[in-house]
Amino acid sequence: MALYAVIPAAGIGRRMGGGLPKQYLPLAGEPLLAHSLRALLNCADIRRVAVALHPEDEWAGSLPALADPRVLRVTGGAERADSVLAGLDGLQEFAYEKDWVLVHDAARPCLAARDLQALIDAVTAVDEGGILAQPVVDTLKRAVDGRQVEATVDRHHYWRAQTPQMFRLGELRAALVDALAAGVAVTDEASAMEWAGHPVQLVEGSPANLKVTVAADLPLAEWYLRALNT
Ligand SMILES: Nc1ccn([C@@H]2O[C@H](COP(=O)(O)OP(=O)(O)OP(=O)(O)O)[C@@H](O)[C@H]2O)c(=O)n1
Numbered sequence: 001m002a003l004y005a006v007i008p009a010a011g012i013g014r015r016m017g018g019g020l021p022k023q024y025l026p027l028a029g030e031p032l033l034a035h036s037l038r039a040l041l042n043c044a045d046i047r048r049v050a051v052a053l054h055p056e057d058e059w060a061g062s063l064p065a066l067a068d069p070r071v072l073r074v075t076g077g078a079e080r081a082d083s084v085l086a087g088l089d090g091l092q093e094f095a096y097e098k099d100w101v102l103v104h105d106a107a108r109p110c111l112a113a114r115d116l117q118a119l120i121d122a123v124t125a126v127d128e129g130g131i132l133a134q135p136v137v138d139t140l141k142r143a144v145d146g147r148q149v150e151a152t153v154d155r156h157h158y159w160r161a162q163t164p165q166m167f168r169l170g171e172l173r174a175a176l177v178d179a180l181a182a183g184v185a186v187t188d189e190a191s192a193m194e195w196a197g198h199p200v201q202l203v204e205g206s207p208a209n210l211k212v213t214v215a216a217d218l219p220l221a222e223w224y225l226r227a228l229n230t
Pocket residue numbers: 007008009010011012013014015016022023052076077078079080081083084105106107108211212213
């Protein structure tokens with residue numbers, strides 16, 4: 001089984017604030033991206049990892065993990081989906097359309113090897129793409145105006161998508177291109193694949209695999225990282 005990976009790491013971290021893009025913020029002694037990248041490079045099944053960097057990124061040179069021979073640097077785009085597409089385009093020099101590719105956010109540094117393997121095993125066992133996700137455990141409210149509850153929805157039908165998200169490379173690229181051209185809001189790879197009519201498996205992941213988005217996420221991510229590495 002040929003497996004490749006893409007790490008979208010070209011964001012600017014608006015919601016985090018501060019001058020340094022969040023993928024380079026220190027976490028347990030290393031930049032956040034180093035942890036996310038290492039989680040993939042530690043998986044021997046992954047042949048190459050395309051890392052999509054901001055065109056004005058000035059920090060990649062100081063990240064030893066990016067010097068790994070399996071890492072391919074590409075220039076990311078305006079939106080996350082554009083950066084993922086840039087990664088897929090970069091991999092086309094090495095991979096075939098039928099090969100598997102998984103996409104993992106640089107902003108998710110606490111990916112456990114067992115969760116990554118669980119996704120790979122679930123997808124390859126039935127030849128159907130899938131994503132790591134967490135069932136919603138809080139009561140869910142819908143609010144159109146962001147002020148007053150409009151309704152309570154049944155949380156048993158809702159999951160919070162994580163990454164990695166794993167699909168056949170050619171099918172994912174086509175779905176992303178077509179969904180973006182149709183003006184679909186593509187916030188993860190699965191949304192494009194669903195729109196294109198492909199089944200998407202849910203593989204239960206861990207709460208530790210959080211997306212570092214705002215400053216309050218950093219100490220929690222650091223705690224999870226230390227727990228992961230003990
Ligand atoms: N044009 C973009 C936007 C985001 N990302 C990446 O997609 C992942 C998830 O996106 P998010 O958490 O939204 O990161 P940012 O876009 O940096 O955050 P913000 O929306 O707060 O600016 C991150 O690893 C980010 O670097 C990317 O590669 N290219």
